[in-house]
Amino acid sequence: xxxxxxxxxxxxxxxxxxxxxxxxxxxxxxxxxxxxxxxxxxxxxxxxxxxxxxxxxxxxxxxxxxxxxxxxxxxxxxxxxxxxxxxxxxxxxxxxxxxxxxxxxxxxxxxxx
Amino acid sequence: xxxxxxxxxxxxxxxxxxxxxxxxxxxxxxxxxxxxxxxxxxxxxxxxxxxxxxxxxxxxxxxxxxxxxxxxxxxxxxxxxxxxxxxxxxxxxxxxxxxxxxxxxxxxxxxxxx
Numbered sequence: 030x031x032x033x034x035x036x037x038x039x040x041x042x043x044x045x046x047x048x049x050x051x052x053x054x055x056x057x058x059x060x061x062x063x064x065x066x067x068x069x070x071x072x073x074x075x076x077x078x079x080x081x082x083x084x085x086x087x088x089x090x091x092x093x094x095x096x097x098x099x100x101x102x103x104x105x106x107x108x109x110x111x112x113x114x115x116x117x118x119x120x121x122x123x124x125x126x127x128x129x130x131x132x133x134x135x136x137x138x139x140x141x142x
Numbered sequence: 143x144x145x146x147x148x149x150x151x152x153x154x155x156x157x158x159x160x161x162x163x164x165x166x167x168x169x170x171x172x173x174x175x176x177x178x179x180x181x182x183x184x185x186x187x188x189x190x191x192x193x194x195x196x197x198x199x200x201x202x203x204x205x206x207x208x209x210x211x212x213x214x215x216x217x218x219x220x221x222x223x224x225x226x227x228x229x230x231x232x233x234x235x236x237x238x239x240x241x242x243x244x245x246x247x248x249x250x251x252x253x254x255x256x
Contacts, residue, residue: 038182061241072146073232073247080242119184123241129200130175130245132184 031056033122035133042110043141050105050136052120059125062103064094065132068116076118079103090114112142144169146248148233153253155220155227163218163251165233171246173239174216178202179230179250188231191216192239220253228255 036051054060064076077088084096094105103120120133146167155161167174173192177185187200191210205224210216216235220227231251236243 033184035184059241063244065247072249073234075244078244121185125241128239128241129187129190132177132186134182134184 031122031124031127031131033120033131033133035118035120035136037136038134039137039139041139041141044112045109046140048105048107048110048114048138050118050120050138052103052105052133053101054103054120054122054131055101056122056124061123062094062096063121063123063130064088064092064103064105065119065121066116067119073119076105110138110140112140114138115140146233146235146246148231148248148251150251151249153251154256155253156256158222160219160221161253163220163231163233163253165216165218165248166214167216167233167235167246167248168214169235169246170213171235171237172213173236173243174210175234175236175245176200176206176208176216176218177232177234179232185232188218190239227253229253 033054062079065073066076067073079086079096087093092107118136121130149164175190176188179185186202188206189208191197197210207219233248234245236245
């Protein structure tokens, strides 16, 4: 079965630290990749997406992600986190055979001021 | 402002009772979805609808039912057959169903059992 795996369930960082959240998926065909973020008390919103082309994509609020096809990965990065980045982050994949969005388990990021 | 409205924000269900969660969108989107969010499990797809008067089961449809009589509305009923209904329920919509259509989400309904 197709699945998405996020390796870090809970990450705690200090402000200005660098962030990398892992995401791997299991599907050998064409995929479209997304990162969503859920800030406390807010609805889930799109952070960035990758469909094709340059495998390094930039999103809102200084986030970026790199698609590495050979590793089936789409890791999220930010060079310097802020307290306001405290949120839950979800990696999600749409595979070409189903058209349905499959979510990872989510990673809770806590940034200490 | 366009968006998705879910109501109520909090809902309590008694044993043996059916409850209905509302989802309305004014984005003119064709596709709508219901997800269940449990801690540590991410979001799991309950039902989806690509167009009015049509809907399909997702990965965890047992104990749930939906209808899509209007483009704007996609209510979810949690029936008494759903033995573990306590969760956070999210409704989403997209222009169409396909790989490149980002989904837009509502604020969610938290359902608890009395």
